[in-house]
Amino acid sequence: MTGQHQPIAPGLYFVSTPIGAARDITLRALDIFSSADILAAEDTRTLRHLLDIHAVTLGDRPIWAYHDHNGEKVRPKILNALAEGKSVAYASEAGTPLVADPGYQLGRAAIEAGHKVIAAPGASAVLAALTVSGLPSDRFMFAGFAPTTAAARRQWLNDLSKIQATLILYESPKRLQALLSALEECCGADRQAVICRELTKKFEEVTRGTLPELRAAYAGRTVKGEIVVLLDRARGMVTNTASVEAALQEALKSMSVKDAAAMVAEALGLPRRQVYQIALKLGDDT
Secondary structure (H helix, E strand, O other), X not given: OOOOOOOOOOEEEEEOEOOOOHHHOOHHHHHHHHHOOEEEEOOHHHHHHHHHXXXXXXXXXXXXXXXXXXXXXXXXXXXXXXHOOOEEEEEOOOEOOOOOOOOHHHHHHHHHOOXXXXXXXXXXXXXXXXXXXOOOOOOEEEEEEOOOOHHHHHHHHHHHOOOXXXXXXXXXXXXXXXXXXXXXXXXXXXXXXXXXXXXOOOOOEEEEEEHHHHHHHHOOOOXXXXXXXXXXXXXXXXXXXXXXXXHHHHHOOOOOHHHHHHHHHHHHOOOXXXXXHHXXXXXXXX
């Protein structure tokens, strides 16, 4: 892929990049990197390496560093370029910009200034982990990194543990055991969870089990690489009948009684037969 492609429209392009395997880059991402007037990156060395792998030449185009530590200084520079009608392609270190990575303030500033903001979707550790986890994917929440102090982490996890969705967290290898211990304390020993490590890389590893099982599996290990922790929703939680009926009434607008009952039972962690009986009663009342 040598030389420049046709120019692209002015605007700020948030471009997703591989989280491991370099071939996970999209063709559209390569087109944008080949054609944008200006490239910006959380780490310019990483982006340059990616461009070299895929034979994308920079020519005389600039590549600017933009990250949490220099955002106040570089953001006006990027906004000025956009005001001049330039196209700017931004890539975070890996994955999708703004997802636990820099870019939010830049995107907000560009929107407020009236510039076009475009996403070039691609690799995401959040979605890759959810895909291989085996946990319910009908409702999920990405919560990012847990607080580093024990008290703040405990409060944070207590709040999250009540959410009826698959929870997705990032964590440092050095803090993994502390996180698993805190999760077990907040959520109980029977909660199912999954640890994904080094997704799409050579030593990719996915470990499934209860929180105590995962803690034992990683005890005494020197863990390296990017970590994603997924937590199943609480099962058998006390849910009042009104909440079940409201969920069923919404589901019954587009589903059969059987399918609606199955979906609501899975979402609320309730026995399917119990929810089916409530659904049948709702059907009789209508």
